[in-house]
Structures are given as structure tokens and as C-alpha cells.
Amino acid sequence: MTDKDIPKIYSIKKTPKETLEKWFRLLSVGRAIDDKAPNYLKQAIGWSYHAPYAGHDGIQLAVGQVFEKNKDHLFLYYREMLTALSAGMTAEEIILNGISKATDPSSGGRHMSNHLAKPEWNIHSVSSSTGNHTLHAVGTARAIKYYGEKAVSISGQGESSVSEGYVYEAINGADKEELPVIFVIQDNGYGISVPKKDQTAQRKVANNFKGFKNLRIIHCNGKDVFDSMNAMEEAKKYAIEESKPVIVQANCVRMHSHSNSDDHLLYRSQSERNYVEExxxxxxxxxxxxxxKRFTEEEIQTLEEDTKKTIKAAHKAAMSAPDPAPESVLDFVVPEPYVSQKYPDGLHNAEGEKKKMITALNETLKAEFRENPDTFIWGQDMANKDKGGIFNVSKGMQQEFGAERVFNAPIAEDFIVGTANGMSRYNEKIRVVVEGAEFADYFWPAMEQYVDTSHDYWRSNGKFSPNVTIRLASGGYIGGGMYHSQNLEGSLAAIPGVRIVYPSFADDAAGLLRTSIRSKGMTMFMEPKALYQAPQAATIVPDDFEVPFGKARIRKEGADISIITYGNTTHLSLQAAEKLQEEGLSVEVLDLRSLVPMDEEAIIKTVKKTNKVLIVHEDKVHGGFGGEVASFIMENAFEYLDAPVRRVGSTFTPVGFNRILEKAILPNTEKIYNAVKELVKY
Structure with a gap:
């Protein structure tokens, strides 16, 4: 079917007058706000970021009109003010967002102006990173298809956003999975000041995707209300009936500068500006x-007078709304976690046979999938015959739970994490577990999605929590070298809004995984892969074991000095402690288990007890998480110290491949032993 074959449902002659009146009111109110927005900044009231939509009117009206709230899902980009208005948001709500009031339904003033949302209607909160929400729209469409709903997920964006790699990944994924998602590309010819010719060789950027098997491409005049309405109606009909993705490329113009911080006089000629005005x-x-003759000039004048009254009333109401309270900044950083009733301290006295860490993780995943049928897992190498993940942690899961809940993802880490974010938006019962990368070192392409997801809960003012657990096989001691042996937790811990856990033993791995999956919010679950099959990490694991976040565990009682550690180095520390015990030195070993949040009470308690502290972790000393622990001790327990806090970790280098180099770089029992011996002499 070509664009010419699209049924012409709407036209100036056929469309009912009441519909035309509704559209004219929306178009007029939207343009009035669009024109008024810069004045708020001039008067120092707010709206310091405004991207005018004038020239996109037809397509934005159409997107909002075909969107069905609480059924469809809508992801707006920063230029889609009219789409939000057309989808049902009020003029007052849009001005509240523009001037960042506490009652702004989009974010309560937390997010940039012009980033409009109403999560309770499925108008989703998105970040400022251009086009990244395409992945979220795909994830939501995956849920729409899985749960059998006759609905669509709509992603709005400019043509320049498709230069981003994750936009290609989103469209490729939607095509592969045959998902009901509509990518609306509003092409105004510019990415700020960069003309389209500097983005792509295609005159119409949607044509870059012509070779995609299941994707339909529809072109329309985004300046024309009727052409846009017909295109969007057809796109929605096709996406629902065929369960396949659609690109709607709408040809638009940008009548003004990119935003109020841009000046298009610097790069557009007078003739071009006159053209877009026309x-x-x-x-x-x-x-x-x-x-x-659908309306008389007098009728139009009456509608325009109504617009002025609407804007005046909305402005007055918004100006009287409260500002955000300074003390509210700590609200909605991380959702309240699942709380264990049976294991409040994450300890147990179970009896039975020991299980290796890999078995504990595998059995816990299966148990949680049985417990909650709305749990899903995907990643690379996740489900191919008898294989389940690169280390077989998820082995047997697809056989038991089916290919719709356990499946392979493309080799695209940001696609894996971004669609997890999106799928979790569909229903708060959904829990997503992903292998963020085959090895932790390969996670970096997903960092944009990780950062975006980390502040979703805060950014939406508590309206949306991405309930996602990211599993990463971490660390060295396997002779893996670069991209197979690095540690990320020191870098990740600087990003608020995510819990980070790092178990050392099988029971803690099981308990923390169960708590992570059951909790709302995002958890980074670091798995020391060198311990998957290690006998020293094997323990008795209760079937229902749960470990709370922020609860450390004493691995060995001591009186002379404390080692604070986690992950692989917990076992190295215990070996050093046993050797020192034979020499008459009593060493306490505290396994943090949870880094964010951190068990501050347990740390202070062990400092008070021994008065000397060695922090040991596998990551580099420089910039490693141990610096955060040391700083906490210095600020909160300095008076109990009889010596400086010391750290043992990796050298400030990558981890080398040759085993000789790896040994020289990573901490080991000897290095820990020597550090303790030196510190106790202080």
C-alpha cells in the first residue's frame, strides 16, 4: 500500500463541524501558549527552555487525537506541546510545566520545561536525550503485544534523532519482534542549526529504513491537519491489526529558532524564514x-476570543500555584524496597547441602518466575537450546517459562536496558531481569539508558518506577583481561537512584536477587563470576532466603583490626585473616554485600570495636568504592580510629590478560596480609 492508498477519512468537506471546531480550539490555544512561552523567561518567571512547535501543527494535532489515554502509550519529545494539548492535557497544566510549579503534572518542577508528561494517562516521562525514548516505546509495545491488548505505543521525535544509534536499534528491534509501535518522525530539516544534509544522505530520513522486513513507512504533510490525521489513523490501524511497526514521516517546517537559547538568524537566510512563515x-x-464556508469570519473571531480567555485563566491559575519545596529534593530518589519479614537481617541458620553460587542464582530466578507470572528476562545468549546466558546462570529457564518470558536480545546493550525500562512502564506488577551485558565491561554502551532509568522515579515525581534488575557478571581472577575482568561499581555508585549489590556467597546471592526482583526501582546486581563455581562461595541456601538492602554481614569476628570488603576479595580477606589468626592477630571481616545503600551502622560498629580499618576491594584504589567507605568513616567515626584508614585494591591500570600481569594488578591474599601487618604497627 502506498501513501496514495491511505483512506481519506478526514477532509475539509467531510469532517463534522464540531470536530473542526475542536481542532481549531486546540490549534489556537496551543499556538497562543507557544507564542507566549518566551515572555515568561523575559519576565524571569520561568520557561527557561522552550522549543517552539509552530510548523509542526498538523502532525502534532493528529498524534494527540489518535492517542487513547489509559490504553495507548505516548512518548513525547521536547517540541510536542501541541501533541500534549491534543492528547488531553490542559493549558494550565502546560503552563505549570513551563514555569516549573510543584503542581506540574509532568514532574513537579523537577524536569526541564517543555518536557510534558502525565504518566497516569500513559503519557510517559522522558529525558532530554534525543530519541532515547524510542527504546522505551518499543519495550512498552512488547508488553502490549504480550498481554494481547489492542493498543499502540507512539514515539514522537525529530528527524535528527535517528542519527543516534539507539534509535536504529529500537526500530530494528520493533521490526524483528513485530511490535505495534509508531515512530512519528517530525522532519523540519534541522537539528538545532545542523541541516538534514549533514545528518543523512537521504532526503527523507525514514527511507533509511526501507529494507526492514516488517516495517511500514508512511509519508505525510505534517503541516496539513487532514493529511496528518489520515496518516496517523492508518498507521494506528495497521500497527494494531498487523502487530507491526510503522514510521510516519511528517514533513514540517520550523518557523522559529530551535529554542529560546538559539538564534536562527545566525544560520537561516531571510528568504528561508519567509518561506516557513508562508x-x-x-x-x-x-x-x-x-x-x-465551514465557519464564518465572525465564528472564527469568537473562537479566537475564547482562546484569549482560556490562556488568561490558565496563566492566572498557574501563577498562583505553589513552587516546589527545597526539602522535597530527597523525595522519590529510590522507591521503598521489598522488606523481608522472616530474614530482617539477612541471616539464617538453615541446615542441608551446600550449593554453588551459580546454582543458587539459577534456582532463585526460577522460583521468582514461578512466584510472579509477570516476570521476564532477556539478554545475550540467554536462550539457545541448553544455553542460558554466557555462564549458564539462566539455564533451563526458557524450557520452563517459554520464549515469551525468556528470550535472546540483539547484541545491543542499550536496547537490552532501554526496552526493560519501557516494558516496566506497562504495568507496575511487571518485573524485568536483564543480563545487561555478557561481561560487565561491555555494559558501557547502555550507560545512557542506565542514567535515564536511574532518575525516572525522581524525574516523574514518584509517578513511575522502573522495576528492573540488571545482572552483570563482574570482576577478574579468570585470566580474561580487558573487557572481561574489569569492575564498574566505583563508577556506577556516583549515580543516584539505583541500588547496587555485590554478594560474595551463594546464600547472599540468592537472597539479594530475590529482594532485588521483588522490590520496586532499579537494582544493579553485580555477580563475581570467578565465584560462580568456586567451592569457597558455596553455602547452604534456604529456599525462601531474602537479604535486605543495606545490611552488611560479619564473616569473621575479630578484635584487633577490621577488614571491610565485598565480592571476590571477601574470600581473599578471610584467607588473610585466618593466616593472621595463626600468628595471634584477631581480624574482623565485614562483608558489605550491599554498596548502595551501605550499612553505615555496621561500619561504625566495627570501627568502634577494633579501632583500625583496612578496606579491600577488587576495583582500582583510585576512584574505587573504598574511597566512599573511607570518607564515611573519617566523617562519622574518626574519634574511634587509632590509625589512618588504608585501602587495598587494583593498580590504576586496566586488568591485563597474561596471568602474570593479572596477578600484579589485582589484590590477593598476600597483599591483604601485608597491608594488615603494616597497619597494626601504626
Missing amino acids: YDPLAKFKRLLIRY
Whole structure:
């Protein structure tokens, strides 16, 4: 089917007058706000970021009109003010967002102005990173298809956003999975000041995707209300009936500068500016209404007077709304976690046979999938015959739970994490577990999605929590070298909004995984892969074991000095402690288990007890998480110290491949032993 074959449901002659009136009111109110927004900044009231939509009127009206709230899912980009208005948001709500009031339904003033959302209607909160929400739209469409709903997920974006790699990954994933998602590309020819010719060789950027098997591409005039409405109606019909993705490329113009911090006079000629003014979609629509005698000039004037009254009332209401309270900044950083009733301290006295860490993780995943049928897992190498993940942690899961809940993802880490974010938006019962990368070192391409997901809960003012557990096989001691033996937790811990856990033993791995999956919010679950099959990490594991976040565990009682550690180095520390015990030195070993949040009480308690502290971790000393622990001790327990806090970790180098180099770089029992011996002499 070509664009010419699209049924012409709407036209200036066929469309009912009441519908035309509704559209004209929306177009007029939207343009009035669009024109008024810069004045708020000039008066120092707010709206310090405004991206005018004038020239996109037809397509934005159409997207909002086909969107069905609480059924479809809508992901707006920063230029889609009219889409939000057309989808049902009020003029007052849009101005509240613009001037960042506490009652702004999009974020309560937490997010940039012009980033509109209403999560309770499925108008989702998105970040400022251009096009990244395409992955979220795909994840949501995956849920729509899985749960059998006749609905669509709609992603709005500019043509320049498709230069981003994750946009290609989103469209590729939607095509592969045959998902009901509509990518609306509003092409105004510019990415800020960069013309389209500097983005792509194609005159129409959607044509870059012509070779995709299941994808349909529809072109329309985004300046024309009727052409846009017909295109969007057809796109939605096709996406639902065929369960396949659609790109709607809408040809638009940008009548003004990119934003109020841009000046298009610096890069657009007078003739070009005159051209885009001539193609003003609102002016064209108004002329059509009068030319075809659908409305008289007097009727239009009455509607325009109503617009002025609407804007005046909305402005007055918004100006009287409260500002955000300074003390509210700590609200909605991380959701309240699942709380264990049976194991409040994450300890047990179970009896039975020991299990290796890999077995404990595998059995816990299966148990949680049985417990909650709305749990899903995907990643690379996740489900191919008898294989389950690169280390077989998820072995047997697809056989038991099916390919719709356990499946392979493309080799695209940001796709893995971004669609996890999106799928979790569909229903708060959903829990997603992903292998963020085959090895932790390969996770970096997903960092944009990780950062975005980390502040979703805060950014939405508590309206949306991405309930995602990211598993990463971490650390060295396997002779893996670069991209197979690095540690990330020191870097990740600087990003608020995510819990980070790092178990050392099988029971803690099981208990922390269970708590992570059951909790709302995002958890980074670091798995020391060198311990998967290690006998020293094997323990008795109760079937229902749960470990709370922020609860450390004493691995060995001592009186002379404390080692604070986690992950692989817990076992190295215990070996050093046993050797020192034989020499008459009593060493206490505290296994943090949870880094964010950290068990501050346990740390202070062990400092008070021994008065000397050695922090040991596998990551580099420089910039490693041990610096955070040391700083906490210095600020909160300095008076109990009889010596400086010392750290043992890796050298400030990558981890080498040759075993000789690896040994020289990573901490080991001897290095820990020597550090303790030196510290006790202080």
C-alpha cells in the first residue's frame, strides 16, 4: 500500500463541524501558549527552555487525537506541546510545566520545561536525550503485544534523532519482534542549526529504513491537519491489526529558532524564514475553514476570543500555584524496597547441602518466575537450546517459562536496558531481569539508558518506577583481561537512584536477587563470576532466603583490626585473616554485600570495636568504592580510629590478560596480609 492508498477519512468537506471546531480550539490555544512561552523567561518567571512547535501543527494535532489515554502509550519529545494539548492535557497544566510549579503534572518542577508528561494517562516521562525514548516505546509495545491488548505505543521525535544509534536499534528491534509501535518522525530539516544534509544522505530520513522486513513507512504533510490525521489513523490501524511497526514521516517546517537559547538568524537566510512563515499550518487551516464556508469570519473571531480567555485563566491559575519545596529534593530518589519479614537481617541458620553460587542464582530466578507470572528476562545468549546466558546462570529457564518470558536480545546493550525500562512502564506488577551485558565491561554502551532509568522515579515525581534488575557478571581472577575482568561499581555508585549489590556467597546471592526482583526501582546486581563455581562461595541456601538492602554481614569476628570488603576479595580477606589468626592477630571481616545503600551502622560498629580499618576491594584504589567507605568513616567515626584508614585494591591500570600481569594488578591474599601487618604497627 502506498501513501496514495491511505483512506481519506478526514477532509475539509467531510469532517463534522464540531470536530473542526475542536481542532481549531486546540490549534489556537496551543499556538497562543507557544507564542507566549518566551515572555515568561523575559519576565524571569520561568520557561527557561522552550522549543517552539509552530510548523509542526498538523502532525502534532493528529498524534494527540489518535492517542487513547489509559490504553495507548505516548512518548513525547521536547517540541510536542501541541501533541500534549491534543492528547488531553490542559493549558494550565502546560503552563505549570513551563514555569516549573510543584503542581506540574509532568514532574513537579523537577524536569526541564517543555518536557510534558502525565504518566497516569500513559503519557510517559522522558529525558532530554534525543530519541532515547524510542527504546522505551518499543519495550512498552512488547508488553502490549504480550498481554494481547489492542493498543499502540507512539514515539514522537525529530528527524535528527535517528542519527543516534539507539534509535536504529529500537526500530530494528520493533521490526524483528513485530511490535505495534509508531515512530512519528517530525522532519523540519534541522537539528538545532545542523541541516538534514549533514545528518543523512537521504532526503527523507525514514527511507533509511526501507529494507526492514516488517516495517511500514508512511509519508505525510505534517503541516496539513487532514493529511496528518489520515496518516496517523492508518498507521494506528495497521500497527494494531498487523502487530507491526510503522514510521510516519511528517514533513514540517520550523518557523522559529530551535529554542529560546538559539538564534536562527545566525544560520537561516531571510528568504528561508519567509518561506516557513508562508507555510504556517494554523493560518492555512483558518483560511480553509473560511474558504470552504465551514465557519464564518465572525465564528472564527469568537473562537479566537475564547482562546484569549482560556490562556488568561490558565496563566492566572498557574501563577498562583505553589513552587516546589527545597526539602522535597530527597523525595522519590529510590522507591521503598521489598522488606523481608522472616530474614530482617539477612541471616539464617538453615541446615542441608551446600550449593554453588551459580546454582543458587539459577534456582532463585526460577522460583521468582514461578512466584510472579509477570516476570521476564532477556539478554545475550540467554536462550539457545541448553544455553542460558554466557555462564549458564539462566539455564533451563526458557524450557520452563517459554520464549515469551525468556528470550535472546540483539547484541545491543542499550536496547537490552532501554526496552526493560519501557516494558516496566506497562504495568507496575511487571518485573524485568536483564543480563545487561555478557561481561560487565561491555555494559558501557547502555550507560545512557542506565542514567535515564536511574532518575525516572525522581524525574516523574514518584509517578513511575522502573522495576528492573540488571545482572552483570563482574570482576577478574579468570585470566580474561580487558573487557572481561574489569569492575564498574566505583563508577556506577556516583549515580543516584539505583541500588547496587555485590554478594560474595551463594546464600547472599540468592537472597539479594530475590529482594532485588521483588522490590520496586532499579537494582544493579553485580555477580563475581570467578565465584560462580568456586567451592569457597558455596553455602547452604534456604529456599525462601531474602537479604535486605543495606545490611552488611560479619564473616569473621575479630578484635584487633577490621577488614571491610565485598565480592571476590571477601574470600581473599578471610584467607588473610585466618593466616593472621595463626600468628595471634584477631581480624574482623565485614562483608558489605550491599554498596548502595551501605550499612553505615555496621561500619561504625566495627570501627568502634577494633579501632583500625583496612578496606579491600577488587576495583582500582583510585576512584574505587573504598574511597566512599573511607570518607564515611573519617566523617562519622574518626574519634574511634587509632590509625589512618588504608585501602587495598587494583593498580590504576586496566586488568591485563597474561596471568602474570593479572596477578600484579589485582589484590590477593598476600597483599591483604601485608597491608594488615603494616597497619597494626601504626
